[in-house]
Amino acid sequence: MRKFLVEEGLVMPLDRANVDTDFIIPKQFLKSIKRSGFGVNLFDEHRYLDKGKPDADNSNRPVNTSFVLNQPRYKGCRILLARKNFGCGSSREHAPWALDDYGFRVILAPSFADIFFNNCFKNGLLPIVLDENIIEDLFHQVESRSGYSLNVDLEKQLISKPDGELIHFEVDEFRKNCLINGLDDIGLTLDSREEIKSFEDSWKISSPWYFSTETKR
Amino acid sequence: MSSKTLYDKIWDSHLVNQREDGTTLIYIDRHLIHEVTSPQAFEGLRIAGRVPWRSDANLAVPDHNIPTTTSERRRGLSGIKDPVSKIQVKALEDNCKDNNILSLEMNDIRQGIVHVMGPEQGATLPGMTIVCGDSHTSTHGALGALAHGIGTSEVEHVLATQCLMQRKMKNMLVRVDGVLNKGVTAKDVVLAVIGEIGTAGGTGYTIEFGGDVIQQLSIEGRMTVCNMAIEAGARAGLIAVDEKTLDYVKGRPFAPKNELWDRAAEVWKELVSDPDAIFDRTVVINGAQIEPQVTWGTSPEMVSPVTGAIPDPGSESDPTKRGNFEEALEYMGLEAGTRIENIRLDCVFIGSCTNSRIEDLREAARVVENKKVAENIEIAMVVPGSGLVKKQAEEEGLDKIFINAGIQWREPGCSMCLAMNADQLGEGKHCASTSNRNFEGRQGFGGRTHLVSPAMAAAAAIHGRFVDIRNII
Numbered sequence: 132m133r134k135f136l137v138e139e140g141l142v143m144p145l146d147r148a149n150v151d152t153d154f155i156i157p158k159q160f161l162k163s164i165k166r167s168g169f170g171v172n173l174f175d176e177h178r179y180l181d182k183g184k185p186d187a188d189n190s191n192r193p194v195n196t197s198f199v200l201n202q203p204r205y206k207g208c209r210i211l212l213a214r215k216n217f218g219c220g221s222s223r224e225h226a227p228w229a230l231d232d233y234g235f236r237v238i239l240a241p242s243f244a245d246i247f248f249n250n251c252f253k254n255g256l257l258p259i260v261l262d263e264n265i266i267e268d269l270f271h272q273v274e275s276r277s278g279y280s281l282n283v284d285l286e287k288q289l290i291s292k293p294d295g296e297l298i299h300f301e302v303d304e305f306r307k308n309c310l311i312n313g314l315d316d317i318g319l320t321l322d323s324r325e326e327i328k329s330f331e332d333s334w335k336i337s338s339p340w341y342f343s344t345e346t347k348r
Numbered sequence: 349m350s351s352k353t354l355y356d357k358i359w360d361s362h363l364v365n366q367r368e369d370g371t372t373l374i375y376i377d378r379h380l381i382h383e384v385t386s387p388q389a390f391e392g393l394r395i396a397g398r399v400p401w402r403s404d405a406n407l408a409v410p411d412h413n414i415p416t417t418t419s420e421r422r423r424g425l426s427g428i429k430d431p432v433s434k435i436q437v438k439a440l441e442d443n444c445k446d447n448n449i450l451s452l453e454m455n456d457i458r459q460g461i462v463h464v465m466g467p468e469q470g471a472t473l474p475g476m477t478i479v480c481g482d483s484h485t486s487t488h489g490a491l492g493a494l495a496h497g498i499g500t501s502e503v504e505h506v507l508a509t510q511c512l513m514q515r516k517m518k519n520m521l522v523r524v525d526g527v528l529n530k531g532v533t534a535k536d537v538v539l540a541v542i543g544e545i546g547t548a549g550g551t552g553y554t555i556e557f558g559g560d561v562i563q564q565l566s567i568e569g570r571m572t573v574c575n576m577a578i579e580a581g582a583r584a585g586l587i588a589v590d591e592k593t594l595d596y597v598k599g600r601p602f603a604p605k606n607e608l609w610d611r612a613a614e615v616w617k618e619l620v621s622d623p624d625a626i627f628d629r630t631v632v633i634n635g636a637q638i639e640p641q642v643t644w645g646t647s648p649e650m651v652s653p654v655t656g657a658i659p660d661p662g663s664e665s666d667p668t669k670r671g672n673f674e675e676a677l678e679y680m681g682l683e684a685g686t687r688i689e690n691i692r693l694d695c696v697f698i699g700s701c702t703n704s705r706i707e708d709l710r711e712a713a714r715v716v717e718n719k720k721v722a723e724n725i726e727i728a729m730v731v732p733g734s735g736l737v738k739k740q741a742e743e744e745g746l747d748k749i750f751i752n753a754g755i756q757w758r759e760p761g762c763s764m765c766l767a768m769n770a771d772q773l774g775e776g777k778h779c780a781s782t783s784n785r786n787f788e789g790r791q792g793f794g795g796r797t798h799l800v801s802p803a804m805a806a807a808a809a810i811h812g813r814f815v816d817i818r819n820i821i
Contacts, residue, residue, distance in 0.1 A: 146668070146671070147668075147671070147672065147675070148668050148669065148672050149547055149548070149647050149672065151647075151785075151787045153766075153785070153787045153788070153789060153790050154787065154788060154789075157789055157793075158766050158767060158768045158790075159768065161384050161385075161412075161768065162384070162413060162430075162432040162433055162435075162436050162768065163432075164387035164388065164391070164435060164436055164439050165388065166388045166391075166500075176788065176789045176793065182793040182794075185432055186432065214668055215548060215668075216547060216548040216551065216581065219547055219548070219581065220483065220578075220785060220787060221482075221483050221766075221785075222385065222481060222482055222483040222497035222498060222499055223384075223385065223499075224385065224388075224481075224499035224500040224501060227499075242548060242551060243551075244548070244551060244581060245517075245551055245552065245581070245583050246483060246496075246497055246498070246499060246583060249498075249499065249502070250499035250500075250501065250502075253499060253501035253502070254501070303369070303371075303515070304369045305367060305369050305371040316501070316505055316513055317396070317398070317504065317505050317508045317509060319513075320373060320505065320508075320509040320511055320513060321508070321509060323364065323365055323373060323511075326364055326365050326373070327364055327373070327375070327401075327509065327510060327511055330364045330375055331375065331402075331510070334375065338475070338612075338615070339604075339608060340473065340603075340604035340608055340609075340611070340612040341377045341378075341473065341476060342404075343602060343603075343604055343608075
């Protein structure tokens with residue numbers, strides 16, 4: 132996995148609560164069997180005015196110029212500022228893949244849906260939960276000033292604002308370590324191979340009914 | 349020994365190891381797989397040179413992407429017109445074959461929506477840990493299993509290690525007391541719960557549903573309730589094991605038999621929260637006050653009793669929420685103050701992992717028997733949850749009742765719940781749907797979804813608008 136140390140970048144505000152993963156990446160793009168290439172269809176139904184098709188050329192599609200992602204001042208953004216319950220709904224990991232592929236590295240919100248939050252960490256994206264008042268202030272600042280950037284230092288757990296103010300954020304110690312070192316979860320778990328085996332052996336004895344393989348019609 | 353909730357009990361029994369910071373390895377008994385969220389996981393496994401830890405813990409079925417018309421289905425894989433969908437369904441077959449995983453293929457009678465098929469086959473057993481790359485995995489909690497959705501990276505992780513790396517969630521009890529009124533169903537109960545606690549109300553929790561109303565529900569009704577726990581933000585929903593649970597599971601293909609059954613049943617009877625177990629949060633709802641529910645907006649929490657009206661965003665004090673209300677109404681083409689019963693409909697969809705089981709179909713059929721779909725309804729369809737549900741319904745003559753009423757009778761799959769296949773709601777069209785999500789574009793680009801119970805959807809088909817089911821049954 133890609134390491135996450137420090138990220139600095141332009142902030143894009145998405146002023147909407149309960150943004151669901153259908154909003155982030157509509158279902159027709161889930162037919163892909165690849166992990167990449169979802170960025171051009173990020174927020175597809177809001178970003179374009181027509182209905183998107185998988186594997187189609189997006190360059191000639193009519194663009195919704197009023198949607199925040201299409202505003203020139205947010206071109207090249209890397210940090211997404213969002214509202215509560217971001218990423219709710221479907222478990223599709225295509226949502227963080229699309230955000231990542233577009234170029235986002237950090238998402239700031241007052242709360243996230245559990246599955247989405249978890250999926251972000253598996254893909255080198257950092258979702259940060261901040262107090263609702265801090266988020267509110269950031270929305271005001273981002274919208275009132277073009278080129279608003281933040282610096283996010285995971286090691287120090289600090290966000291630096293352009294005015295020099297620092298915001299401390301919390302992050303699970305284990306996940307932080309995985310991100311900073313780009314660790315592969317599966318490799319880590321397989322370090323416990325013997326423990327898994329011994330659990331499985333005793334579980335098979337105490338609960339053999341979970342190991343039945345009956346499949347007849 | 350201290351008292352435990354049902355969630356505590358299942359969690360503790362599956363604990364492989366725990367780090368000091370609380371990160372825990374949990375053993376997974378059953379991994380369900382479908383075509384949409386698995387190809388990248390199998391690819392990852394292949395690239396890393398890994399193999400499944402335990403092939404027989406996995407069970408696969410295509411459901412999201414497959415056509416539901418008989419003409420397409422009849423020809424199997426080659427009948428899938430959409431080439432991209434075909435590749436994905438083929439990839440599932442190939443990946444399962446390569447990894448020695450049982451996959452019920454598209455035209456196997458046992459094929460169905462993964463969350464209908466699992467319990468039906470007895471692949472879902474009480475006390476199990478169950479995961480699937482699908483958020484509605486919470487459904488299986490109805491049988492006293494700890495079940496939740498995971499992302500594709502975790503699908504790969506479970507394939508490779510038979511474990512998940514997790515932190516324990518908090519315990520919430522949603523207790524629905526009393527008795528439901530006639531015509532009020534499990535779907536109305538769960539929509540009312542979401543209306544009460546909101547779509548993020550259960551975030552960070554496992555919700556156990558309890559109380560008289562939940563105990564009175566059939567197992568299929570309980571599945572409807574647990575299915576939508578995720579719509580309240582909870583990854584997992586749970587219901588205590590009782591005699592109904594054991595009766596449901598007994599004799600199913602994957603369930604233990606004979607002496608093994610007797611032993612298992614003894615253990616499973618203990619799968620209830622201890623009487624003095626402590627929940628981090630308890631929500632109590634009076635079942636007698638629940639009316640048939642209809643969603644009017646673009647989030648399941650935007651819900652109203654059928655006798656109500658669309659609320660005025662102006663009365664909402666929180667500016668973000670007010671903005672969301674306004675956006676929702678604009679998307680839905682609805683105005684504040686409109687009576688729910690005056691919402692004009694274009695389409696009716698009866699199906700999905702929430703409501704496509706035999707009892708759902710019986711409930712809908714009873715309402716449309718000897719009646720005709722209203723003229724303004726352009727499409728009405730019933731999509732059974734599995735091949736076995738379809739067969740059972742046909743044996744009972746339900747298919748004829750639907751067809752005679754002017755309702756299409758389809759092959760099993762996820763269909764218009766998420767519209768990955770050709771079953772899509774048209775732009776601007778209003779649909780009474782028994783599915784689980786009314787998000788923008790969920791059932792089709794620009795489509796407008798209203799979530800309801802099967803009986804309410806059936807009544808809406810006949811009347812062309814929402815009607816209070818209590819007045820017609």
